[in-house]
Amino acid sequence: MRLRLVRNKQGQFIIIAALLIAIMIISAGAVMFSAVTYFTHERWEEYVVVIDGVEEGTARVLEVSLANYTLTGNSNILKTNLDSWRQDVKKAYSGFGTILNYSLATGSYSVYGMSLNYVLGLNRTWNQPISYSAANATVSLNITSVGLTGYRFSSTVFLKMNITDALWYKGQGNNNGQIGIRVVMYKEGNAFITNLQTGNFVLFQIGSPGVNKTFSFYRYYEETLSAFVYELRYEHSSKNKPASVIATVGVVDARGIKVTGKATLIPVDAP
Amino acid sequence: MRLGFVGDRRGQMRVIEAIMAILIVVVAVVFVDLFAVTPVSPRYESGELEKVGFNVLRDLDEEGLLARFVCNASSVAWANLTSALAASLPTDVYFNLTVYDLTGVVVNSQSISYGASRVFSDSAYVASVTYVVPGYSAPGYQAVYRPRVLVLQLVRG
Numbered sequence: 001m002r003l004r005l006v007r008n009k010q011g012q013f014i015i016i017a018a019l020l021i022a023i024m025i026i027s028a029g030a031v032m033f034s035a036v037t038y039f040t041h042e043r044w045e046e047y048v049v050v051i052d053g054v055e056e057g058t059a060r061v062l063e064v065s066l067a068n069y070t071l072t073g074n075s076n077i078l079k080t081n082l083d084s085w086r087q088d089v090k091k092a093y094s095g096f097g098t099i100l101n102y103s104l105a106t107g108s109y110s111v112y113g114m115s116l117n118y119v120l121g122l123n124r125t126w127n128q129p130i131s132y133s134a135a136n137a138t139v140s141l142n143i144t145s146v147g148l149t150g151y152r153f154s155s156t157v158f159l160k161m162n163i164t165d166a167l168w169y170k171g172q173g174n175n176n177g178q179i180g181i182r183v184v185m186y187k188e189g190n191a192f193i194t195n196l197q198t199g200n201f202v203l204f205q206i207g208s209p210g211v212n213k214t215f216s217f218y219r220y221y222e223e224t225l226s227a228f229v230y231e232l233r234y235e236h237s238s239k240n241k242p243a244s245v246i247a248t249v250g251v252v253d254a255r256g257i258k259v260t261g262k263a264t265l266i267p268v269d270a271p
Numbered sequence: 272m273r274l275g276f277v278g279d280r281r282g283q284m285r286v287i288e289a290i291m292a293i294l295i296v297v298v299a300v301v302f303v304d305l306f307a308v309t310p311v312s313p314r315y316e317s318g319e320l321e322k323v324g325f326n327v328l329r330d331l332d333e334e335g336l337l338a339r340f341v342c343n344a345s346s347v348a349w350a351n352l353t354s355a356l357a358a359s360l361p362t363d364v365y366f367n368l369t370v371y372d373l374t375g376v377v378v379n380s381q382s383i384s385y386g387a388s389r390v391f392s393d394s395a396y397v398a399s400v401t402y403v404v405p406g407y408s409a410p411g412y413q414a415v416y417r418p419r420v421l422v423l424q425l426v427r428g
Contacts, residue, residue, distance in 0.1 A: 018292035022299035029303030045318040049325045053402055056329055060338065060405045064416055067408035081416045085405060091373050092403045092420045200410060254335055256408030 047146055050093050054100065055153055058139050061085045062121075062157040066135040067256035069122050078121045078135060079104060097144030105136035111158065112190045127248070129263035133159045159193075159257045160186040163249060164225055166265035168241045169233070177240070179267055180218075180233040181247045184225065192228040194219075195254060203232045204248035241267055320364065320398030320425040327359040328402040328423060335409065341370055341419045342407035346381055353383045356423075363428045365390050371420045378419060390426050398425040 065078040086100045104121030116123045116134055123134040134157065141151040167180040181203065185193040198217040218231040232249065236242065245267060250260045331337040340352040356366055365386025370378040391397055402421045408414035 014288050014292050015295070018295040022295045025296070025299040025303055033303075045321050049321055049400060052325065052329070056332060057403045057405050060332065061416065064406040064408045064414045067414035071414065081405075084416060085418075088373055088403070088405075088418045092418070093401065252410040254409065256410055256412060256414050 047096070047143060047148070050096055050098065050143065051141065051151060053093075054089060054098065054139075054141055055155070057089070058082075058085065058102075058137070058153075058155045059157065062135040062137060062155050063255045063257065066122065066133060066157050066159075067258070069135075070124060070133045070258035071256070075120055075122060078137070082121075082137060095145070097142075099142040099144065101140045103138050105138070109136060111136070111156065112160075112186075112188075114160075126260045127262040129163050129261065131161045131259050131261040133257050133259045156188060157255075157257070158186070158188045159251075159253055159255075159259050160190075161249065161251055161259045161261040162186070162227075163247055163261045163263040163265070164227070164229070166245055166247065166267040167231070167233075167270040168267035169270050170241075171239050174239075176238055177236045178233050179236050179242075179245055180231045180270065181245075181249060181265070182222070182225075183230045183232065183249055183251075183261070184227045185230065185251060185253070187253070193253060194228050196230060196251065200251055200253060201230065201232060202250035203234060204250070241269075318398070320427065321400050323360065323364070324366070324398060324400040324423045324425045325402065327356065328400065328421065331355055331359065332402075332404065337421075338404050338407040339409065341378075341404050341421065342415075342417065344378060344380075349379050349381050349383055353385070356383070357385050360385075360425070365426045365428050367391060367424045369422045369424075371422065373418055373420065386426070386428065390428065391424060394426045396426075399423070400425070 061081050062078065065081045068074060068077045082102050082104075086102065089098050089100050105118040106120065108115055108117050110116075111134060114132070116125070116132060116136075118134070118136055121135055121137050123132060123136075125132045136154065136156045138152060138154045141153075142149045143151075162184045164182045164184055167182065169178040169180065171177040183201075185196060187193050196219070201215075201217070203213040203215050213234050215232040215234040218233065220229060220231075221227070222229040243266065244264055246262070246264050248260065248262045250258065252258045328337060336355060337352075340348040340355070352368070356368065360366060366384060367386075367388075368379070368383040370383070372378055400423045402423065404419045404421065406414065406416040406418065
C-alpha cells in the first residue's frame with residue numbers, strides 16, 4: 001500500500017511538471033503577443049510618416065519661397081511662408097499634436113564647400129562667374145501625442161551656376177564665327193542638374209543687357225571639365241575671334257528657382 | 272499474483288498520466304497559437320501599405336509632378352494624377368485619393384481612384400496616408416504658398 005502511494009506521488013509529479021511547462025508556454029506566448037502587437041497600438045508607422053511628411057513639406061516650402069524670392073526680390077517671403085507652414089502643419093496633422101518651430105539661417109554658413117551669407121534664410125549671389133541662389137532653415141518638431149520633442153533637421157535648397165568658358169567656332173566661307181558659352185548647373189549636394197532645356201535659359205545680348213540673344217542649345221558631358229555642360233552657341237558679329245566676351249546667362253530650373261551669372265571670357269578654339 | 276496485478280495498474284496509470292501531460296502541453300501550445308500574430312497577418316498589411324503610399328506620394332512630389340497636378344486642379348490634372356498613382360502603385364492595390372484645402376473643403380472635382388468603392392467599405396484593413404503639398408513653383412508660374420492636404424486610402428485587392 002505504501003509502495004503504491006509512492007508510485008502515485010511520482011505520477012502526480014509528472015502532471016505538475018506538465019502544468020508548469022504549460023504555464024511557461026502561455027507566459028512566453030503572452031509576452032511575445034504583447035511584443036509583436038505593441039507597435040500596432042502605438043501607430044509607429046503613422047508617426048514616421050508624419051515626421052517624413054513634415055520634412056518633405058518643409059523642403060517644398062523652402063523651394064517655393066526661394067523661387068518667389070529670386071523672381072520678386074521679396075526677402076521676407078521665407079519667414080512669412082514658414083510662419084504659415086507652422087500653423088498649417090497643426091491643422092493638416094490634427095490629432096498628433098505636431099508643434100513646429102524654426103530658425104532661419106542668418107550670417108555666413110558653409111554650404112557644399114562654399115561660404116554663403118544668408119539674410120532671413122535666403123541668399124542671392126548673382127552676376128558672378130559662379131553664382132548662387134540658396135535657402136536654409138533649421139526646424140524643430142514636437143509630436144506631443146507620443147512625447148517626441150526636439151526632433152531637429154536642417155533643410156537646404158540650392159542652385160548654383162558656373163560659367164566655365166567660351167568656345168570659338170570659325171565661320172565657314174563668308175559666314176560669321178560662333179561663340180559657345182558653356183555653363184554647368186548644380187543643385188543640392190553639388191549634384192549636376194541634367195534635365196534643363198532651351199526654355200530654361202536666357203542669354204543676354206553681349207553689351208546690351210535686357211535684350212535676349214538667340215542661341216543654339218547643346219548639352220553633353222565634358223570629359224576635360226568632368227562635368228555635365230550646357231552650351232549656348234550664338235553668332236558673333238564678325239568673322240574674327242574677339243579678344244574677350246562678356247556673357248550674362250539666366251536660368252530658371254524645374255523648381256522655378258532663378259539664378260543669373262555673368263563672366264568675362266576669353267574664347268578658345270573649339271576642338 | 273497480487274504484485275503482478277498492482278504492477279499492471281501502475282503501468283496503466285503511467286500511460287494515462289503521460290496522455291494527460293501531453294494533452295496539457297498541447298492545449299497550452301494551441302492556446303498560445305490562437306493569439307499569435309504572424310508576419311503574414313493582415314494586421315501588418317495596413318502599416319506596409321501606408322509606407323508604400325507615402326513613398327509613392329513623396330516620389331511624385333520630388334519629381335515635381337504632385338504639386339503640378341494638385342495646384343493646377345483641372346480635370347486633365349486629376350486624370351493625370353490618377354494615371355500616375357495607378358502606374359506607381361502595385362497592380363493589386365486599390366486607391367482613393369481626396370485633396371482638401373486647409374478648411375477641409377474637397378478640392379478635386381472628380382474622383383481620383385482605382386477600384387470599386389465597395390472594396391474600401393468591405394475591407395477590414397484600410398491604410399490611410401496624409402501628405403501635405405505646401406505650394407507650387409515652376410518656370411513661367413508665380414511661386415505661391417497654397418497648401419493642399421492629400422488623404423490617400425489604400426486597400427490590397
